Amino acid sequence: MILLRLFYEFFMTGLFAVGGGLATLPFLERISANTGWFTHQSLIDMIAISEATPGPIGINMATYVGYITAGIPGALVATLAEVLPSLIIVLILARFLKAFAAHPTVKAVFYGIRPASVGMIAAAGFSVLKISLLDLPAFGLTRSIADLFQWKSLILGAVLAVALNIKEWKIHPALAIAASAAIGVVFRFGR
Amino acid sequence: MNIHLDLFVTFCKIGGLTFGGGYAMLPMLQREVVESRKWATESEIMDYYAVGQCLPGLIAVNTAIFTGNKVKGPMGGICAALGVVFPSLVVITVIAAFLNNFAELAIVQSAFAGIRVCVLVLIANAIIKLRKGSLVDWYTCVLFAAVFLLSILTDVSPILYVVASALAGVFIQWRTARGGAAS
Incomplete structure (x- = not known):
């Protein structure tokens, strides 16, 4: 069921x-x-x-x-x-x-849970990183560092990391996602 | 208007106009609940929000239930909770139905390959923000690192990490308190 x-x-x-x-x-x-x-x-x-x-x-x-x-x-x-x-x-x-x-006990419980929660989110982020920036199948075949990274994605990631952290720009996540989708289509990501 | 319906509709509005979830919801809550409806005071809302962040579940939902419960008891809490999830149910179901039919297209695949990179950056930014309130000393940094590595390297259920880290938190605080009393 x-x-x-x-x-x-x-x-x-x-x-x-x-x-x-x-x-x-x-x-x-x-x-x-x-x-x-x-x-x-x-x-x-x-x-x-x-x-x-x-x-x-x-x-x-x-x-x-x-x-x-x-x-x-x-x-x-x-x-x-x-x-x-x-x-x-x-x-x-x-x-x-x-x-x-x-x-105090409730505070102590959450004092422990909070960092663990961030640790789990970080681990989930790591698996997103593997799928979005790396190309493990290609690397497995050729063992060449050049094939380990999806270079186009890596460049986009670096640009986004800078742009989203410029406080004055206040880029909305929805806008960043829409722009990334457009860039993915134009530069033929994953193909 | 019936107060239950009013709670449902107001929280529908808050849910439907909040992008990005819990953290983005606070300004909307202040405007709708505190200023226009006067259901709760500014400091009550801050308490709900602060405790709602610590409790299991979603911050937006927890805060909605606290507010609804204050206005009209448990039924009020239920109405507020249903209100805050209603827009998601409708919008996401429509998008999911649409995507199911188009996911195979090459152009959609490329779009999502770009979007995934953006998701990675958004998650990294969220972690940097969350770090401030959670990694407060050496113990919490070690807990973070241990859970991070174990999550990557092993296949243990997240429930176990939550329970174990809660016990670790109690133990660390108990030892610190005892050490403080002894010296």
Whole structure:
């Protein structure tokens, strides 16, 4: 029963992903590896779509995975399952919000979880790097450093890294994604 | 207007006009919830947002539930949560249905090869931002490095890292507190 499995996977994601939308990424990678519902590559495309469209990234990703796995019912189940743990936790905590947030043990728990969460996001970023900048199949064949990198992508990445960090420019992520798509088409990326 | 419907519609608006999720949502929340509806004060919203960031789940959803719950109890929380996810459900389902039919085209493949590079840079920027509040001392840097390397090299469930790092956090703080009391 694929809907039941979807519900379970996304409930666990909503329960254990701490730190917002991108923190769900390691969980989605795991779902992809365990179930084969979607490829790693389509997961990255999904991040792009989630960043470029309105709505919280985590919800967008859950809806997308749910849809490509089991159509509209899948989209509904995945999204609601990811929200359900939040509903339960927040409604319980709302009564003693301040006392909870100031409790030393709670602080200690999140002191530990936060760096781990960033570590998992960084690892997910590393696997995006492998797919977007490197060409491991070609390198495996020729063992030549020139074949290890997708040079066009590397140049685009360097330009974006600089442009997105110039504070005065305030480039919107959606604009950067649209520009990257256009550059990919014009310079025939991946071909 | 019925208060439940009002909560749903207002959070629909906030969800639908927020690009990039949790962190981008704060200005919209301040305008809609604090200034125009007066459902919560500025400092309440900041508390919801701060605690919502620490809790499991999505920041935008957690903040919406806190606000809805304050206005109209648990049912209010549910309405706000449904409101904030509704635009995503509609927009993403349409895009996914569309992409399913065009994903094989060479031009779409090239576009996504370009987009993937952009995603990488966006993730790197997010990590740099997140680093400030999370890598605060040597212990947290070691935790970060350990989880990063283990995630790359092994196939362990992320749930295990969350539980283990929570225990590590409690242990480190307990030792630090005890050391402080002894000296």
